[in-house]
Amino acid sequence: MSVSPPPPLPVPPMSSEPSIRFGVLGCAEIARKVSRAITLAPNAELYAVASRSFDKAKAFASSNGFPPHAKIYGSYDSLLDDSDIDAVYIPLPTSLHLHWAVLAARKKKHILLEKPVALNASEFDTIVEACESSGVQLMDGTMWMHHPRTAAMRDFLSDSNRFGQLKMVNVTFTFAAKSDFLKNDIRVKPDLDALGALGDTGWYCVRSILWTANYELPKKVVAVPGAVLNDHGVILACGASLHWEDGKVATFHCSFLSSMAMDVTAIGSKGTLHLNDFVIPYQEHEAYFSAATETGFNELVTGWVPRPSKHIITADLPQETRMVREFSNLVTAIKKGSKPEKHWPTISRKTQLILDAVKASVDKGFEPVEVGN
Known part of the structure; x- marks a missing residue:
């Protein structure tokens, strides 16, 4: 067909x-x-x-x-x-x-x-x-910050009746790089892009977490043990958890070594937001996200009630x-x-501060690191 x-x-x-x-x-x-x-x-x-x-x-x-x-x-x-x-x-x-x-x-x-x-x-x-x-x-x-879907998702996250108070964010951005990329791309060269996957896919993860948290900086970050570095010490895969003083928690994983994934899940006290293509939408001219409010099980616990709703957002121009x-x-x-x-410089700097803290945590053997100012 x-x-x-x-x-x-x-x-x-x-x-x-x-x-x-x-x-x-x-x-x-x-x-x-x-x-x-x-x-x-x-x-x-x-x-x-x-x-x-x-x-x-x-x-x-x-x-x-x-x-x-x-x-x-x-x-x-x-x-x-x-x-x-x-x-x-x-x-x-x-x-x-x-x-x-x-x-x-x-x-x-x-x-x-x-x-x-x-x-x-x-x-x-x-x-x-x-x-x-x-x-x-x-x-x-x-x-992706400039896609109309982003503004529509903000409306949902800001609605205290539908989403409530932010509790948890989980973000993933990974892709499986080919062997030539892992040997020759500038993103794996210590003299060109020393932050590797953390600076590339990790930047998007951290920005999406900050965006979800309305740009409130976490108190500390902890890199997840198991970060993968190449022979030159450049990060090829890593993850971290971010912790706020009010109890909010976020996690992310970024990698050049895993299959393509671009997922965001934001969980509030009343609702949940799901997004599966947050960096580059599946299609250029439209994108969607799913949202759920006060969901639960049906009487026999065989399904969700109500089911999450799918919101399709059209784009008059590409996000870039x-x-x-x-x-x-x-x-x-x-x-x-x-x-x-x-x-824009303010949120860029906050993103950079968290990247710095994650890198420091990796370098210190995955110890907690406080986020700078």
Whole structure:
């Protein structure tokens, strides 16, 4: 039986606002996805791309839908020196974020920065200081935050009659990497992305826990014994529990070594939220979650009453395009005299703080570690 393809995404309408001109600083694989997102965003423009090789940058632009007038640069410095560029998207290895994000901020470029934002909170704070000094916007690339499903789930979690008080969160993000990835990908190299799976899939897990807890930091974290590290000491799989003073608990597991899973379960005093594809929805144009309130067993204990409800949320644009659109709106507002929005750097820093604590717990033999401020 043939299956019809999903309907094409609508062409974004022309915006009355001038487009924010983006430069892409690097040709990483994720940059293909975000370049498409910039193209689809009604208030953004793919303006330039840079690589350490001019030929590589030219080939990237050609194969990823850059307009004919897009500028091609054979160095990152050259792109940052272009005064016509409003913002940069930085998909470089994490070890390079500190240098290039700080330099971009000093060049007055607004920054959409891939996660993990930094190798630790100290580096992150240096990046933020540079952004604040130059008055530029900083946002990390956690795309699922911008999906309309996320707002719909927040409505449920915030409803004291349906969900109640948060008690427990459990999150998993894993994928089974191929042998070439485990040998050669930047995410397993100590000099490029030393946080490994914790910085990659773990970032998403920690952010989803913080989001569920309304960004309240836990008091302490404890890494789960059994973390897997490669020969260079880079984490390939790990987990942790997070503990709040009021008794809330969260757990997560992140891995490059297990089958694909992207699950979130949030349990309240009255209701439960389930999500099975929280990082990347099964389909681009719609996504769903299930919610249950005051469920129990039927009389013979053979089923649930009432059964959880399924909520389908349609998306007018892909979540990464919505991210670019929101970021561009913030940049436009700054151009008109507004101050940079502090919400996004604040939650990025909280995510980084928990990653730091989990890494410290792993390094200390899975001892409890208090989360910094």
